[in-house]
Amino acid sequence: MLVLGLQGSPRRKGNTHFLLSAFLEAAARRGALTRTVSVNEADIQPCRELGVCERRGICPIRDDVSREVYGLIREAEVVALASPVFFYGMTAQIKALVDRCQVFWARKYRLGLADPRRTTRRGFVLSVGATRGKNLFEGLLLSARYFLDAIDAPLAGSLLYRGIEAPGDMARHGSVREEVEAAVESLLAPLLARKRLLFLGGENGRRSPMAAAFAGRRAADAWQVLAAGLRPAAALQPGVAEAMAEKGIDIGFERPRSLEEALAHGRPDVVVALDAEAAAVRLEGARHEFWELAPAETEPLTRLRDALEARVDDFLGREAGQR
Template sequence: MHLLIVLGSPRKNGNSEILAQHVAKGMEEGGGTVEYIRLAGLTLSPCQGCGGCEKTGECVIKDDMGAIYERADAADRILVASPVYFYALTAQTKAFIDRFQARWSRRYLLDNRFRLEEQRKGYLLSVAATKGAKVFDCSLLTMRYFYEAMDMTFADSFLLKGVDQRGAVRNLPEELARAEAFGRDIVTGAH
């Protein structure tokens, strides 16, 4: 089983990335393989709403997204890791998701379903500084429809509130252990 981890934070070695590394460790301990895509630093133009993908299911913009589509299509599982910025996903993560309009077109306009028999699954890992009751609501809803457009099931999420300073999650060994268990559960199918 192959997991693609999409790192959506503009900050290297931030809390969401640290937790994602622990999910990867658990996944690998369970026999899975892991690869990462770090969105920060890639050239990802925003979706232009041009409709070019409506005829072929492929985006007409030529940038780093072409390779991302290939890697996402090849993955058995995808985990998007993003901190919460103003009660939503980061700009980098949202730009990545918006470019999957091409996959929405493939599914809904062209009726071209993808790897349905394999029951591919997607996950969200998110960290928020605040402890608001609805701090993850927007992110969860976005991920549900993102994975649906990818012909994947949004299987589960790993959410952590009240963590702000860079690297602060390293001082929460119980959360690091929970992240590793989450990764192992992805392999076993518990998630």
Template sequence: MFVLGLQGSPRKGGNTDTFLSAFLDRAAGAGAAVKNIQAAKAGIVPCRGCGYCEKKGTCVITDDPMAMEIYGLIRRADLVVAASPVYFYGISAQLKVLIDRCQTLWSRKYVLKVKDPLASERKGLLFSVAASRGRQLFDGIHLTAKYFFDAIDARMEHAITYRGIEAKGAIRKRENWTADIETAIEKTVIPLVERTRILFVSPRGACRAPMAAAMAQQRFSDHIRTDFAGMEKTAALDEAMVRCVQETGLDLGYRRPQSPEEAFFGLAPDLVVVIGDGPEEDPHPDVENLHWSLPAPLPNDDQSIKALHLQIHANLDQLTKRIR
């Protein structure tokens, strides 16, 4: 599984940064791949409010880290941790810029009506810390987090909020803060780590493998975690394939082909499904390999893509007995 941390404090080594880093370290120790995005340093361009994403399903800004990396990381994340100090009863400006740009993902979900394959399994966790102690101190942050997680297809699973924490390092003096991390790990990380990891591999990783991975994830839901790869990685997914799965309600937007080494962020799969002729050597010889002899569809041919979709659907029954 993959945990994506979104660190919203501009203060390096501050309480928010300290807590999130400790959580991610513990998640990594539990078997997850992790990444921490420092929102203050990411260079994200603010949303322009232009409405382009509501018409096209993509952001008009295409050359900043949000478009080039972070959308894709959110799409691959099993757990997204939003961490922010309280600024005027709200999220920090640095994290809010990132959240606002997720209007694009909201548009794909609610305007295009397509569903990310991980939508039913992805979780969201909120962490927030504040110096003051007001009764409604975290109300605004809870609402922002709730609708942010909804936009990115994550279920808000857990929230940890602390009042009266101000001086740098004060979080370390708070009683039970590490116990709170352990509770969150048990609730949000461990169940995701324990799923069966299935890697789908095709020669280029642009059509057959991503289609099969998305369909398998949709069918078996929280019992498995799928990923896909190509032995000869190409630049982008096959457009006809993306259109085909989108017609069935599945969204592969902001996903890119990758090598077997990049799949699962370096974690080993439990099962590899090689589609097509396959490589001369299995990409993971130490784990079980299954071969599906499915021919490559014709280029830009919707009918052969739809035929492939039906063939994959029929083959998915082979996975049932291999899921723990």
């Protein structure tokens, strides 16, 4: 499970950096994978309001957001937005990233697409400010709430510290470590308690991403769903994302992953092989299934999609019956 931190302060070793690092370290100690996007060091251009995302659900601006951050946000199950208060809002650097996430807003509200992880992903806000006023975090929290809604990571909690100004102030705070531990524990415990289900194929470009998306949509609260290929392709096969979009499911930012990448999330409880080569793989401690598809089920792509949806429904029904 990926916990993604968006570090919005231009100070490399300042208070926000300290707070987010403590949050991600607490998540890693509990078994989560973690990543940080330091927005001040990344190539992030502001939104130019070209309108392409509203029509087609993509952003034509080529930078680190389109190259990497969109995919990380979709992969993450916890997104922590971390920013100091600058003039009662978030920093300009992180606001630029937030605005570029209009892509997710458009895919969700204009194009009617649903992210398979939308039921489980959670958002969290970490912030610091120098003064102590009652309204110090209101502007930042209002923007953050709408951003987190757009990326399907509803605000689950926040840690906000007043009177924090000089770079070492946060580290000197008496109770921050305990407060971070408690917040991370309650946020992650239900997500880490899920069993892991891995769909394994050849290229992870066609069958396994479709199966994983159906399983994620139906049962992400009970299963951490992963997909991988023995020889991962560079991208999903043409037409796969469009076929899933016909079902209202958004896998537009998915990319094929290797088995090693999937196993970094932890040992799977169940491995579903989607071709004969994958069926030969044995992972210690996992239960293995092989879903052999009839030739008629695999052509055209929409028939394969519907066959996989039926298999996933059947699998989840069986598993729910056993619980």
